[in-house]
Amino acid sequence: MVQSETVDSAPKIEKPVILEFDHIGLAYQVDGSPRRIIDDISLNIAEGEFVSFVGPSGCGKTSILRMVSGLSPAPLGEIRVRGNKITQPLKNIGIAFQNPVLMPWRNTLDNVMLPLEVVEPYKQEIRNASRKAIHTRAAEELLATVGLKDFAKQYPWQLSGGMRQRASLCRALIHKPEILLLDEPFGALDAFTREEMWVMLQELWMHNRCTCILITHDLREAVFLSDTVYVMGPRPSSIVYKVDVNLPRPSTSDLLLSDEFNHVVADLRRHIHRN
Amino acid sequence: MDTLDRLEKFSRTKAASIVFPTVATVLLFVVWEIVVQVLKIPAYNLPAPSAIWQSTIAQSQALWENSMQTLLTTLAGFVLAIAAGVILGFMIGYSRLAYIVLYPLLVGFNTIPKVALVPLFALWFGVGTVPAILTAFLLAFFPIAVNVALGLDTVEPEMKDVMRSLGASQFEIFQKIGFPHVMPYIFASLKVAISLAFVGAVISETVASNKGIGYLIVTASSNFDVPLGFAGLMVLAIMGTALYGFFAAAEKYLIYWAR
Structure with a gap:
């Protein structure tokens, strides 16, 4: 852990770009007249970068996530992943929503292992009993890191909201996705649980080092977790402000009380209010 | 006050769910017996439980054979209803086109009182087993189809x-989400459907049959053998409860995760 801290505080090495947003936009027909939701956004996201989008509700944050995932490809402009335009759902990404959407007929462990039944090469591997045992152990370890070791055999309705969300994060990460998409994953949790989850998510992410896009309206959450925070304005929205966060990692919840942390948050807040 | 409190406490235990209904049933028959004996009601109006029991013993052979006939037609109709209901339900649930085309037809058809169809069935297939199976089928398939479609419609988009x-492919989404999600809806409808199939079979037997408990009751009442008619009713009540209980228990065992 000490080692990764020294790496992070060292000057940043330019990493290759994984995602390019090229003049993306979104418009709806409302009562026959077109209404622009997202105006024009262009930006690049580097491999292994943790990026947050913050902004007022209704500014199209979630739409951005749906465009990146390919669940609803960008109608105007294009998003490219490693140079390829996204036109259909990307394979092998991890996704977690505000609602944990665990499957009630599966216990926690089976819920977490769902992606392994769908994504190659795991799909082939888990047909083999001994290979499956290895993956099961890996899933149990992942559950242990989020404090769900004793809940592997419980069903979703036997878990608290925070536990379900942790299981949902494990499911998003089990297949080691290149890109992790988080849509207000902690929005429904109480303040204390939420801060615990930030620390936990950071640990998971530092372990995996996947590219992560977080949608949130919690500025402290964005600053705590991200390398880069993009502020979106009201409709029709575009990026009105960008902050590069350079806070030490791994950080504990003590960081939330530090001056430098609160300075960044205050700076962001001013820019949201100005728009 | 103290006894009431203790009774209240006992009513929350598991044993109470067996003890109380049993006591209530026994009490019903005791009161019934006493009322008939005291008021000297003749057996051709309202037979006492003891008279019904005597008739049950005397006619046990006929009751057994006819109840097996009713059980057979009910189950045959029910199995057909599951097959048709599940297939139709999936069609309506997955295809917008099938929904628009079929749903109004289904609703329209479902509003027809099925007893009105029995004479037609008897005309086409002859009196007896086939009309009973068909009536059981027609009453039972609708709730299954509707519930399957409803289940598919309520899968969370997320x-x-x-x-x-x-x-994941469309098939994998069905296999891992659509199918398990629909299971509780199917089982909820099976409990309703088995009772309806039973009703359908008996209705058909009373109108156009020479076999089955429905037929036995009609014959008994036309012979003024009211105790035998009541014995038939008792058999129906027991069979209906048993069928419902079987599917309720199967649901609890198989869909344990749905609370």
Whole structure:
């Protein structure tokens, strides 16, 4: 852990770009007249970068996530992943929503292992009993890191909201996705649980080092977790402000009380209010 | 006051759910017996439980054979209803076109009182087993089809999104989400459908049959053998409860995760 801290505080090495947003936009027909939701956004996201989008509700944050995932490809402009335009759902990404959407007929462990039944090469591997045992152990370890070791055999309705969300994060990460998409994953949790989850998510992410896009309206959450925070304005929205966060990692919840942390948050807040 | 409190406490235990209904049933028969004896009601109006029991013993052979006939037609109709209901339900649930075309037809058809169809069935297939199976089928398939379609319609879109973002095929989404999600809806409808199939079979037997408990009751009442008619009713009540209980228990055992 000490080692990764020294790496992070060292000057940043330019990493290759994984995602390019090229003049993306979104418009709806409302009562026959077109209404622009997202105006024009262009930006690049580097491999292994943790990026947050913050902004007022209704500014199209979630739409951005749906465009990146390919669940609803960008109608105007294009998003490219490693140079390829996204036109259909990307394979092998991890996704977690505000609602944990665990499957009630599966216990926690089976819920977490769902992606392994769908994504190659795991799909082939888990047909083999001994290979499956290895993956099961890996899933149990992942559950242990989020404090769900004793809940592997419980069903979703036997878990608290925070536990379900942790299981949902494990499911998003089990297949080691290149890109992790988080849509207000902690929005429904109480303040204390939420801060615990930030620390936990950071640990998971530092372990995996996947590219992560977080949608949130919690500025402290964005600053705590991200390398880069993009502020979106009201409709029709575009990026009105960008902050590069350079806070030490791994950080504990003590960081939330530090001056430098609160300075960044205050700076962001001013820019949201100005728009 | 103290006894009431203790009774209240006992009513929350598991044993109470067996003890109280049993006591209530026994009490019903005791009161019934006493009322008939005291008021000297003749057996051709309202037979006492003791008279019904005597008739049950005397006619046990006929009751057994006819109840097996009713059970057979009920189950045959029910199995057909599951097959047709599940297939139709999936069609309506997955295809917008099938929904628009079929749903109004289904609703229209379902509003027809099925007893009105029995004479037609008897005309086409002859009196007996086939009309009973068909009536049981027609009454039972509708709730199954509607529930399957409803189940498919209530799958959370985000759950599908999770699967799509993993690159799952349509079949995998059905296999891992659609099918398990629909199971509780199917089982909820099976409890209703088995009772309806039973009703359908008996209705058909009373109108156009020479076999089955429905036929036995009609014959008994035309012979003024009211105790035998009541014995038939008792058999129906027991069979209906048993069929419902079987599917309720199966649901509890198989869909344990749905609370």
